[in-house]
Amino acid sequence: xxxxxxxxxxxxxxxxxxxxxxxxxxxxxxxxxxxxxxxxxxxxxxxxxxxxxxxxxxxxxxxxxxxxxxxxxxxxxxxxxxxxxxxxxxxxxxxxxxxxxxxxxxxxxxx
Amino acid sequence: xxxxxxxxxxxxxxxxxxxxxxxxxxxxxxxxxxxxxxxxxxxxxxxxxxxxxxxxxxxxxxxxxxxxxxxxxxxxxxxxxxxxxxxxxxxxxxxxxxxxxxxxxxxxxxxxxxxxx
Numbered sequence: 001x002x003x004x005x006x007x008x009x010x011x012x013x014x015x016x017x018x019x020x021x022x023x024x025x026x027x028x029x030x031x032x033x034x035x036x037x038x039x040x041x042x043x044x045x046x047x048x049x050x051x052x053x054x055x056x057x058x059x060x061x062x063x064x065x066x067x068x069x070x071x072x073x074x075x076x077x078x079x080x081x082x083x084x085x086x087x088x089x090x091x092x093x094x095x096x097x098x099x100x101x102x103x104x105x106x107x108x109x110x111x
Numbered sequence: 112x113x114x115x116x117x118x119x120x121x122x123x124x125x126x127x128x129x130x131x132x133x134x135x136x137x138x139x140x141x142x143x144x145x146x147x148x149x150x151x152x153x154x155x156x157x158x159x160x161x162x163x164x165x166x167x168x169x170x171x172x173x174x175x176x177x178x179x180x181x182x183x184x185x186x187x188x189x190x191x192x193x194x195x196x197x198x199x200x201x202x203x204x205x206x207x208x209x210x211x212x213x214x215x216x217x218x219x220x221x222x223x224x225x226x227x228x
Contacts (some may be wrong), residue, residue, distance in 0.1 A: 007146070014114040032214055042156065043204045043219035051214070087154075096143065096168070097208075104146055 004088045012078045020073040020105055022088030027068050032091040034099060035073045037060065037084040044087065044101075047073065064081040084110045113139050115207050117220025125228055126197060131188045132223045134205030139220040140185035141207035145217065146178070161188055195227045 005023040012018040024033065032051050036044040048055055048062045050071075056060040061074040075082055087104040091097045113136040121131050136145060144161050147155040159175075161167035161182035167176045177199075179191040188207075192199055202224050206217040 034216065037194075037216075040154075041202075041222070041224075043115075043206070043222045046216040046218060049214070049216055095144075095162055097156055097215075098160050099206075100157055101147075103154050 002103055003111075004075050004087050004090060004104065006086075006105045008103065010106065011108045014080060014111050015077050017076045018075040018107065019107075020086050020107065021070065021074075022072070023070045024088070024090055025069045027090055028092075032086065032097070033062070033064060033068075034037075034091050035060070035090045036087045036089065036099075036101075037082075038087070038104075039084045045084075045107055047086070049091070078109045079098075080109050081082070081111065083107055113207075113209075113218040115205065115220045115224055117205050119223060120221060121224045121226075123226045123228065127136065127194055128227075130147045130192045130195055130225060131173070132192075132203055132225075134188045134190070134207065136186050136207040136218070137228040139207075139209050139218075141188070142185065142210055143208045145206045145208070146180060146184055146188075146190050147204045147206070149204060149222075153202060158190075182197075194227065195225070199228045200225055200227045213228055 002023045033050040035047040038044040063072045085104040085106050087096045116135045118133045146158045149155045158173045159169045160165045163185050167180035182188040190226045204222040206219040
């Protein structure tokens with residue numbers, strides 16, 4: 001199974017950019033890269049996803065390495081509400097594109 | 112954005128009771144719905160995948176006779192925990208997806224906290 005590796009935790013100051021890394025060295029050509037985040041006692045929230053090209057939306061940007069073996073979620077200006085566990089997940093073709101969550105990165109944002 | 116409603120948000124009941132959890136996609140047709148379980152301080156664990164009108168596909172180690180899943184329409188899936196016991200206490204989360212390909216995101220409900228006494 002293609003898996004992802006993320007740091008257990010990261011810390012950022014409020015109003016500064018945050019770069020959350022993710023390694024997925026065994027990714028195959030048709031696997032999409034998804035990012036979700038989860039606040040305590042809530043269901044996960046979709047953040048962004050992509051295949052090969054970098055992606056931008058109102059929440060974040062996703063930078064995908066040229067070899068697709070790593071990606072970075074970029075929060076351009078962290079707020080206290082961005083404190084959450086961020087999950088980088090591969091949506092894999094041969095599993096019906098189901099999402100298998102790893103441990104994610106716990107992001108702490110300090111004022 | 113896409114909205115998924117999950118009900119109830121919290122259930123407390125006695126051992127041996129069966130509990131039904133509903134998951135509704137409010138503003139889109141969910142071709143596929145997923146059920147997850149999350150224990151304290153752990154990540155989400157996929158329990159099963161269901162496509163509208165088909166039998167659910169369960170992950171290894173998940174008892175299909177214990178966790179009954181029905182996906183009778185494109186907007187509703189239900190999970191019934193039959194004869195629940197204290198070890199079934201957990202945070203159950205559903206998600207829904209339009210379409211069957213990896214380029215479609217999943218949208219999650221707010222979860223149901225199940226406590227079996």
